[in-house]
Amino acid sequence: MQVNVLESCLRSDALNVPSEEAVVMSLLRWTRHDLSRRQKLLPGLLSLTRLHHLPATVIKTLRDSDSLLCNGESCLALLSEAQSRQDQYNGLLSDARPATTQSYIYIHKTEENGEIRHTFCYCLETDRWKELGTGHGEVTATMPNPPGSYITSFAEKIFVTGGCRGNCCRAIRLHVAEPFHYATDEVWCFCPVTLTCTPAPAMLKPRTTHTAVTCLDRVYVIGGRTTGSRGEAPSLLEVEYYNPLTQTWSSVSPLPTAIFYPEASVCGSVIYTLGSEVEITDSFNPSLDCFFCYDAQQDQWSRLVAEFGQFFHATLVKAVSVNNTLHLCDLSTYKVYSFCPETCVWKGEGSFECAGFNAGAVGMRDRIYILGGDYSPDEITDEVQVYHSGRSQWEEVAPMPRALTEFHCQLISFNRYKDPWGDTA
Structure with a gap:
């Protein structure tokens, strides 16, 4: 999938997925498929997902255990921001797909x-x-x-x-x-x-x-x-x-x-x-x-x-x-x-x-x-x-x-x- 097409999908309300977790996991698999060229794109693409709609346990696991995310400063900042929004506005975030x-x-x-x-x-x-x-x-x-x-x-x-x-x-x-x-x-x-x-x-x-x-x-x-x-x-x-x-x-x-x-x-x-x-x-x-x-x-x-x-x-x-x-x-x-x-x-x-x-x-x-x-x-x-x-x-x-x-x-x-x-x- 071309990057511009992927960006459009990640932004879209109409993306037909069972959960936001599925979106993030699919993005990580896409990145690993051609890691040398795609890893630098990950922070920008990850920012298009709706991390604050992940279960808190999933955010913690990604932050602590996923090698693609826990070693990258930009990605860690996105996960921390998502956890902070979830803690502060639990049940009040209205942008779920x-x-x-x-x-x-x-x-x-x-x-x-x-x-x-x-x-x-x-x-x-x-x-x-x-x-x-x-x-x-x-x-x-x-x-x-x-x-x-x-x-x-x-x-x-x-x-x-x-x-x-x-x-x-x-x-x-x-x-x-x-x-x-x-x-x-x-x-x-x-x-x-x-x-x-x-x-x-x-x-x-x-x-x-x-x-x-x-x-x-x-x-x-x-x-x-x-x-x-x-x-x-x-x-x-x-x-x-x-x-x-x-x-x-x-x-x-x-x-x-x-x-x-x-x-x-x-x-x-x-x-x-x-x-x-x-x-x-x-x-x-x-x-x-x-x-x-x-x-x-x-x-x-x-x-x-x-x-x-x-x-x-x-x-x-x-x-x-x-x-x-x-x-x-x-x-x-x-x-x-x-x-x-x-x-x-x-x-x-x-x-x-x-x-x-x-x-x-x-x-x-x-x-x-x-x-x-x-x-x-x-x-x-x-x-x-x-x-x-x-x-x-x-x-x-x-x-x-x-x-x-x-x-x-x-x-x-x-x-x-x-x-x-x-x-x-």
């Missing part, structure tokens, strides 16, 4: 009484669900989940932001109608690998009923309300992000206007945010009439003009990213639309068979997953449907372990050697 990870849909719901919890995960590779703890189990009890809070995944960890203190209702239509919101600025970091939950630095603004997304290795928190009575608690224009590596919060450009029931989705370095201009209407079906675009690299918001029509409701849509394209799932008409940023036009992409209101939705590469929801207060579903955008086809996959509506739903991936939810866990 997709092929070396196992991806899950993580589901969490706390019932209205605040005590009964349901937590389970779905393995995208095996089409299997696993319950992670129910009822008063120790596992789920370690992660706070106040009413109005939002759960966001970042690398191999889960962040819980904001919410309300006290006894606010958890159901969204009841929560927004509470006479007083005692919003909190608290943030918690839950590690599924170690089953530990630790406080993170507080947000700059207390907020509830907001949304949050991960973009450019930051957790952005958008919208919501702060502390105060229903008529007086100001809606938040302020947007802020958390950098988990530096453990700091920073303010960015504010929203163009207040937004309620925000739905956000990330496409590359762009955050699309949709919602309603009003919080409460007589029928509690606020129209979908806010559509904003935030360029995270430029720190600039813009208001997009795209006709949704009177039949689109902010509480009945889910925004997901598929192949870095924004898709909108309408839970009332069972239709899916994709958005073209150049023409600002929505294009119909087909229909799914059915979906409950308040369903969960996630986008993963070329697929959309629609999970659970309710058809009426007494009819809650456990069904899961998948849309394959490449062939414009829907299929039903394994149902959730329990029928749920209004729950937290996130994608999270782990290095395969650390996977806490695999068959051997």
Whole structure:
């Protein structure tokens, strides 16, 4: 293999390998095959691998025992740097090659009484669900989940932001109608690998009923309300992000206007945010009439003009990213639309068979997953449907372990050697 081809492979996210260890070992074999000519190239090529995603024991073995590495100052420095990053940012390094990870849909719901919890995960590779703890189990009890809070995944960890203190209702239509919101600025970091939950630095603004997304290795928190009575608690224009590596919060450009029931989705370095201009209407079906675009690299918001029509409701849509394209799932008409940023036009992409209101939705590469929801207060579903955008086809996959509506739903991936939810866990 030519050096330039090897360099491209080592840089690529698309490299189809079972582990980063396999990448490094293959590079060492390639070097030894023509040692006299290739040894001088090793430090530069090794720097293109992702050493910080090796198991700590492998890094130590390479540093102590591999003759190609332990006798070279540059290579030893790279291994030491990788070990240092791993020690400092364990579980927060988000650049693992997709092929070396196992991806899950993580589901969490706390019932209205605040005590009964349901937590389970779905393995995208095996089409299997696993319950992670129910009822008063120790596992789920370690992660706070106040009413109005939002759960966001970042690398191999889960962040819980904001919410309300006290006894606010958890159901969204009841929560927004509470006479007083005692919003909190608290943030918690839950590690599924170690089953530990630790406080993170507080947000700059207390907020509830907001949304949050991960973009450019930051957790952005958008919208919501702060502390105060229903008529007086100001809606938040302020947007802020958390950098988990530096453990700091920073303010960015504010929203163009207040937004309620925000739905956000990330496409590359762009955050699309949709919602309603009003919080409460007589029928509690606020129209979908806010559509904003935030360029995270430029720190600039813009208001997009795209006709949704009177039949689109902010509480009945889910925004997901598929192949870095924004898709909108309408839970009332069972239709899916994709958005073209150049023409600002929505294009119909087909229909799914059915979906409950308040369903969960996630986008993963070329697929959309629609999970659970309710058809009426007494009819809650456990069904899961998948849309394959490449062939414009829907299929039903394994149902959730329990029928749920209004729950937290996130994608999270782990290095395969650390996977806490695999068959051997």
